[in-house]
Amino acid sequence: MSMVPAPGKILELITLLDADFQPRPSFDSLLEQVVPQLPGLWPEIALARAYRPEANGLRLVIATDEKVGKTLESADLFAQALAERRAIHNARHALWGLPLADDNTIYGLMIIQMKEDSPEAEGWLKLIAALLTRTLARLATTPSISEIDDSLKETRQLYDLNQQMLAAQDPIELLRALRVIAPSASSISHATFEYTGSDHLSDVVVRHVLKQEMEQVVEQSFSRSAGPEAMEAIRQLAPGWDEPLVVEDCQQPPLDVPADFIEADAGSMVLIPVHRQGQLTDLIRISYDQPRHFSEQSHRLFNAVRDQMSIVFQVQQSLYEAQSGSMALSKQVSALQTLNDLSTVISMARDEAQLFGQFSQALVTTLSVDYCQIHMLDNAQQIGTIVSEYPSRGKIGSQTPPEEVAITALIDPRSPAPIVINNVHTDWRLDDMARDVLENRQIEAFMLMPLFIRGQIIGVIRLDIQRPGRDFTNEMTEIAQTILAQVVVGLQNIRLLSESRLRSEQLQRVNLFGQTLQATLDREFILETALTESHRIIPVERMMIALHDPTADLLRTAALYANGENYLTPENGAVVELEGSPVGRVWQNQRLLHIPDILSEELIPANDVRELRALLLMPLMARNHLLGVISVGHSQPNVYSETDIIVFQQMVGLLALAIENARAFAESQRQAHNEALVNDISTRLQQQVDLDGMLQIAVNDLGRALGARRGRIRLGTRETE
Template sequence: MYNTLEARVAIRTRDIEATYDISRVVVSQRDLSTLLDRAVNLIVERFPIIYHAQIFLLDSERAYAHLRASTGEAGRQLLARGHRLAVGSVSVIGQVTEQGRVVIARDTTTSDIHRHNEFLPDTRAELAIPLRIGDEVIGALDVQSKQREAFDDDLVSVLQTMADQIALAIQNARLYQEWTTQLEAVERNNRAATRAVWQDYMRGLRASSTQSVAGTPATDASALQNEALSTGRIAIGQTDERGLTPIAVPVILRGEILGAVVWEIPQRLLDDNRLLLAQELANRLAISLDNARLFEESQRATERERIVNMIAAKVTAQTDIDEILQTAVREVGQALHAPQVSIRLRQAVEKSEVIQPRLESAHAGKDSRNNGNGRHA
C-alpha cells in the first residue's frame, strides 16, 4: 500500500511539473497557431498515458467547434480536411462546448457520446475540457488514451488547470494579434498621410524632386538611389579606382520613403557600424526636413490669416454696399494677384431653380469689377 501511495504521489508530482512547464511555454507565445501546436505536442510528450491531443475553437456564430491543432499523422489528416463538430452534437466535443463542463468517455466501446474517428481507431478513453474566458466557452482541449478508465480525478484536475492556462494564452495571443493589426493600420495611415503632405509640399515647390550636392561625385549614382528608394534599404555600389564606395541611404519618415542620400566612403572605412551611422543620419535628416516643412506651412498659414483679417477689417469698416463691393474686389485682387476680379449679386431666384456653384457671385443691378489697377467698371 505504501508503494502504491508513493507511486501515486510521484505520478502526481510529475504531472504537476509537466503542467507548469507546458503552461510556461504556451503563455510566452504570441502567435496563435504556434501556441496551439506547442500545447498539444507537449501534452502528448509529457503525459505518457495520452497518445493524442487536440484543441478545438468555436467559430464566431458558436455553431461549430473547428479543429485548430492536433498531434501526429492523424492530426495532420484531420486538419487537412477541415475537421469540425457541431456544438451540441452527439460527441465529446459537441457536449463539452454546449454544456461548458468536463466530459469524459471512460470506455469508448460503451460510451454514448464518443464519436468514432477512423483516424484514431486505438482510442479507448477520451476527455474533453472546456476552454473558458470568464463565463464564455471559446473551445475545448481534447485528449485521448489507449487505456480504458485512463483519466482519474487527479489527472482531470491537472489537465483542467492546464486548460485554463491555455485559454488565457489564447486570449493573450488574440489580443496581441488585434493590437498588431491596429498598429499596422495606424502605420499605414501615417505613411499615407506623410506621403500626401509631402506630395502637396513638392507640388507647392512646382517640382517632382529636389536635390542638393556637395563635392564632385565621379560616378552617376541615380541607379543606386533608385534601388534605395524602391527597397527602403541601404544600397552599396562598386568601389571605384579611387578606393571610394558609393552608398545610397533611404530617407524614411514614419515608414514613408522621402528620398535617398548618396555618400562616397573609403572602402577601408566601410563596415556595419558606418552603415548604421549613415542610416541614423538619414533618419535625423528626415525629421529635420519635416520640421522645416511644418515651419514653412505654419508661416504660410499665419500669412493667410493676416491677409484675411486685414481684408475683413477693411470690408466691415464700410457701410455702403457699393463701397463694400469696391473694397472687396480691390483687396481680393491685390491679395491673389488677380488681374481681374468680379463680384455680382442678384435677386433671389425661384425655389425650383438650381444654381450651380460659380467663381462669381451675382446680384442684378449691382456689378463691381477690378481691372487690376484699383479702378472699377
C-alpha cells in the first residue's frame, strides 16, 4: 500500500476547501465536512480528530472513531502542540498533533493516528494541515452578505434621518427626528450657547427637552445652576470643540467632559456640538438609562448629525428672521423656498455633476448674481478643474486658467470663511494681474466660498457681479453659506453611497482574488494573477513584487506591472536596491508603509520612484516567514484612502499565504521526487551481481538525475609498502 496520498485525492481536498462560501459556514461545520474524509484521502490514516479552542481547553468537534473524546486540557501533550504552534509526534503510537494556526490566530488542533509510522508522513500531514488552516483563515476574513447589507442599511438610515431633519420646522421636530438613530434614548435635549459681543461665551441655556413621556420648551441657565467655575470650564472647552463627545459610562466619564454636563441618573450619553458660521452655537445631548457601548457606525451617524444640525438650525434661523422682518419678508421667503426646493433636488441627486449643476443655478437665481463657477481641487490641492458653471460658457471640464489662480489663491485653505470683494478696482487684496483679468471680464464684485468636507478643502465656488453699483450684502453671504451647507451634506451623502458601493465591489473582488489564488499552487500563475487583479481593486499604475533569494540573501524582482503590461521573472530577477529606498525600509521594519506624497518625504529622494507620487508598500509574510516586499504606486498624490489601505492589506495577506503554500508544495514535491529517485537507484544497485553493472547504473542514473552531460567514475588501488 502506498505510504503517501494519491495526487488526485489531494486535488479533491483542495477543491472541497476552495468551495464558494454562500452562505458562509461555521468553523465547526467546515471541520465536520472535511475531517471524516481524511481516511479516504489517505488510507494510512487510522483515525482523525479535530478540536476547537475553548476557555477550559480544546473542545472535540469531530472524530472518525466512535469514541466520545474528552476536552483536552492545557497540560495535555497535544494541547502543548497548539500552544507552541508546532507539530508534535508520538512515535510510539504513530500519533501526530497538528496545530491549525497562522501568525495571528489559533483556529484549532487536528490529531492524526497513522496505521504505520513512516518518514513521508510528516510532510504530507503538514500540507493537509496548511490547506485546512488556509481555508479557516479565509473563512475568518471573508466578508458576509450581512456585513455588506449593514453598510447599505447605514446609508439608508442616514438618508432617512437627513430627510426628516430637513423637513423639521422647529427644534422640537428636530429632536423627534433624532429618534431615528436613538430610539431607546431616555431623553434628547437642545441647548444654545449665548455670547456677549462677538465671541465671549456668557451662558449655555437649555431650550428644549424631549423624553419618552413628554416634550418641553424650557429655559434653564447653566451658569446659574452650575456656577462660575463650571461656566469657565465650558469656555475652555468651547473654542476647539467640534467633534461629538461620547460617554459610555456616566459614572466614569472622560476627563474632557465637564461633570456638570452629565445628566442626573443617566447611564451613558452623547454630546453633539453644532456650529454656525464657524462659531459653536448649539448643543444636542442624547441620554440613555444604562451604560452602553457605541459602535463605529454610531460614531459615524453622530458626526453626520452634527453636520446636518448646522444646516437645519441655519434654515430655521433664516425662517425666523424672515418672519420677524416684514420689509424683507418676500425676499426671505423666496430664498427659503429655493432652499427647500434645493433640499429636494439634493436628496434626489444621483451624482456630483447633477448636484453641482443644481447648486450653481440655485446660487445665481437666489442671489441674483450674474455668474457662478465651481472649481474642484485635486488631491494635492494645487490644480483646479471647473466642474460646473451657470450660465454655461463652455468651460466645464477645463482646468483653472493660470490667470485665475491668483484669484482663487485668496482663499485660506484652513478656514471656511468666504472672501468678499465688492470693488475689484480698489481692493488691496488683489494684485495687478488679478485686477486686470477681472476688469477685462467686466466683473465689478465677486465672492469666493471654500468647499470643505471633513475638515479638508476640496473646491472653491466663485460668484460674480457684473452690474456696477451692486454689492454682496451680509444677507446674501449668509444665504449662500446656507445653500453651500446643504450641498455639502448632499455631496457627503453621494460620496458615502459611492464609497459604500466601491467598498462592496472591492470586498467582492478581494474575495474572488483570494479564491483564485487558493485554487492553485503554481507560483507563476499566482504572481500573474496578483499583477492582473490588483489594479482592478485599488488605484495602481505601477506594482512590484520582490521575493527573497535565500541563497544570495537579497531581494529580486519576481513580478512587475508597469505601463499597462505584466512582466514575470520568477527566477533570477533583477536585484532590488535596499539601501535608502522605501523597499529597504519596509524590509527592515517589517511594517506597512504609506507615503501619500513622496515629494513631501525628506528621507526619500524625489527620483527614487521617478513619476510616482503616492506609494503603498507592505512586507509579504506568512507563518512568521518573511517572503519579500510588495509595492504599488500612483502618479497622483494622496490617492490611497483608508479603505484602499485596508483592502491592500487583505490582498497582501492572501498573496503571501498563496506564495508560501506554493513554496511548501514545491518543496514537498522536490523532496518526494528525490526520495523516490534514491529508492529506485538503490533497488537497481541491489539487483546487480558485479561491480561493473553497479558502477554503470550509478553513473547513468545519477547523471540523468543531475542533468549532467558527462559522468565518470575513477577506481584505484591503495599503494602497499
